[in-house]
Amino acid sequence: MANLKNIRRRINLVTNTQQITQAMKLVAASRFRRAHEDVLAARPYAEKLHQVLSSLALREDEAVHPLLGRQSSERALLLVMTSDRGLCGGFNMNIIKMVERFVEENAAGFAAYDLMIIGRKGKDYFTHHSGHNIVKIYEGVTSKASYGVSSLLGQEVVAGFCDRAYDGAYLFFNAFRSAICQQETVVQLLPIVPRETMVEENVVCFIYEPDRRQVLESILPKYVEVEIYRAFVESLASEHGARMSAMDSASKNATQMIQRLTLQYNRMRQAAITKELSEIISGAESV
Amino acid sequence: MSDKLILELVTPARQVLSEEVDEIIAPGSLGQFGLLPGHAPMLTTLQPGELRYRKGKETYHLAVSWGYVEIENDRVIILAETAEAEDEIDLERARAALGRAQRALTGMSAEEKEYLAMQQALARAMVRIQVAGRHKKF
Numbered sequence: 005m006a007n008l009k010n011i012r013r014r015i016n017l018v019t020n021t022q023q024i025t026q027a028m029k030l031v032a033a034s035r036f037r038r039a040h041e042d043v044l045a046a047r048p049y050a051e052k053l054h055q056v057l058s059s060l061a062l063r064e065d066e067a068v069h070p071l072l073g074r075q076s077s078e079r080a081l082l083l084v085m086t087s088d089r090g091l092c093g094g095f096n097m098n099i100i101k102m103v104e105r106f107v108e109e110n111a112a113g114f115a116a117y118d119l120m121i122i123g124r125k126g127k128d129y130f131t132h133h134s135g136h137n138i139v140k141i142y143e144g145v146t147s148k149a150s151y152g153v154s155s156l157l158g159q160e161v162v163a164g165f166c167d168r169a170y171d172g173a174y175l176f177f178n179a180f181r182s183a184i185c186q187q188e189t190v191v192q193l194l195p196i197v198p199r200e201t202m203v204e205e206n207v208v209c210f211i212y213e214p215d216r217r218q219v220l221e222s223i224l225p226k227y228v229e230v231e232i233y234r235a236f237v238e239s240l241a242s243e244h245g246a247r248m249s250a251m252d253s254a255s256k257n258a259t260q261m262i263q264r265l266t267l268q269y270n271r272m273r274q275a276a277i278t279k280e281l282s283e284i285i286s287g288a289e290s291v
Numbered sequence: 292m293s294d295k296l297i298l299e300l301v302t303p304a305r306q307v308l309s310e311e312v313d314e315i316i317a318p319g320s321l322g323q324f325g326l327l328p329g330h331a332p333m334l335t336t337l338q339p340g341e342l343r344y345r346k347g348k349e350t351y352h353l354a355v356s357w358g359y360v361e362i363e364n365d366r367v368i369i370l371a372e373t374a375e376a377e378d379e380i381d382l383e384r385a386r387a388a389l390g391r392a393q394r395a396l397t398g399m400s401a402e403e404k405e406y407l408a409m410q411q412a413l414a415r416a417m418v419r420i421q422v423a424g425r426h427k428k429f
Contacts, residue, residue: 045305052301052370056334056361150304151372210363213335214321220335223359233303 008276011269014274015262022120022258028091029251036244038184042237045182050234057227060220070166071224073195080114081139081161081170083193085127085177085235087243089144090241093250095243096125098188112172120161122146146240151229156235158229165194173228177235178242184249186242191235193228209288248284294328298344299300300353300369303338307353307374314345315367317360332363337371339414341422352377356415373415378412389416 084103086096090118107117107131122142130136140160145153164170173194178186298315300308315326318340337358344351358371392413399406 042304046303048306048369049301049303052368056359155372209332211331211335211360213319213333219336219359222357226357230303276305 008269008272011265011272015265015269017267018258018261022242022262023253025254025258029248029255032244032247032251036241036248038266039237039241039244040180040183041172043241044061044216046234046237050090050230051209052228053223053230057223058256060216069220071162071194071196071228076171077114078172079116079118080174081118081120081164082119083161083175084122084130085146085175085239086123086127086129086142087239088124089247090125091250092243092247093248095186095239095250096123096129097177097236098186099178100126100129102188103176105173106176110211112174112192114172118170122157146243147274149235154233155229158225158232159230161193161226162225170194175235177239178246180238180241180245183245191231193231196224196227199200215224295365296326296328298343298369300355300371300374302371302374305372306377310344310346312344312346315345317369318342318355319360321404326360326367328365330362330365334361336361337369339411339418341348341418341420342369342371352422352425354415354418356411356418373384375419375422377422377425380419382420382423385416385419385423388412389420392416409418410426 005071082103084099086099090096103119106112117136118139118142119136120142121128121130123146124143127141127143130138133289142157161170161173165173171190175191175193177189178193179189181187295311295313296315298308298310298312299306313364315327316326317326318338320336320338323340333408334383337355338358339356342355344353347375353374353376355369355374356372358369358374361368361370375384395409396413397411
């Protein structure tokens with residue numbers, strides 16, 4: 005009865021796995037709740053900053069500030085936000101595919117692309133596949149979204165742009181729609197494009213202190229930092245959401261598999277008993 | 292026009308305040324300034340410092356770092372990178388940060404890149420200690 009034993013072992017195995025996936029689902033759910041709060045808390049600041057920026061920038065000429073205009077089209081920096089841990093469905097692969105497509109189709113029209121990678125999963129992929137030029141890798145920063153990290157990242161990106169090392173910067177991340185829906189998104193970080201829709205009709209004459217230019221100069225780099233922070237927070241919430249649904253379907257699959265295996269096991273056991281019985285009966289008859 | 296100001300204080304991590312107040316004194320980058328109801332529309336930047344607001348007879352203090360203030364129609368929106376009320380400040384941490392910054396600054400010349408960052412850290416720590424000190428008095 006080696007076969008029966010095998011099936012029993014498999015049932016145990018799947019049960020154990022299911023316990024793990026169920027536990028992970030619960031953990032992801034509680035982390036998701038916290039991450040979701042962060043997403044909601046980060047929104048007012050980002051929106052407000054955006055409004056002010058748009059109203060300031062739209063009344064300025066492009067030439068006024070270097071962060072607002074593209075100088076040439078040689079090299080662009082792509083920030084790719086992935087997770088440090090796996091087991092979250094297509095979360096990382098969607099982003100990676102999007103980056104690949106972006107570079108392949110050359111959607112932004114740059115001659116060369118450099119990659120800045122956040123998260124271990126992105127590193128694992130890009131260091132082994134494809135000949136992209138990776139300038140920097142950040143690991144272990146995605147477990148908790150902090151404004152400090154995003155601020156440092158933002159400063160680095162802005163410095164690279166100002167030194168003319170890059171002529172553009174794009175940010176790839178999973179935007180948060182709902183607990184079960186993430187949308188891979190690309191955002192143009194630099195040069196900054198003010199969204200026109202944000203401007204209110206009643207243009208008020210503000211007093212600017214120290215003056216308009218200086219206010220704009222201090223707000224623009226902050227805008228990049230805030231965009232990165234927002235992406236961080238959203239990516240984190242998306243990750244937990246993705247893991248939650250991935251683990252949920254894994255648990256469901258395990259339940260199905262256990263059912264199927266149990267049925268098979270019982271049938272085989274029954275067949276073995278019947279066979280033994282008929283052997284005994286035929287044996288008794290022949291005596 | 293009402294005789295109150297609506298104060299909204301927002302940081303990247305959360306909305307800290309949303310209240311009706313009578314008077315605000317904020318640390319602008321050109322110096323401290325006060326805001327009263329009926330102020331003209333204005334937009335200005337903040338430097339690390341102490342933000343005060345008065346509600347009736349009570350005065351409240353907060354430590355804020357870089358940010359900016361917008362006032363329009365008696366709505367004051369303050370976006371600050373960090374904002375902590377007097378009783379939220381971790382005094383030990385602020386003291387440690389102050390010591391660190393002071394030590395780092397003594398060995399540095401003004402041309403170095405980190406000098407500015409350290410000076411800002413020093414300013415932030417000093418503001419925190421100052422604001423926390425106010426809390427103790429009451």
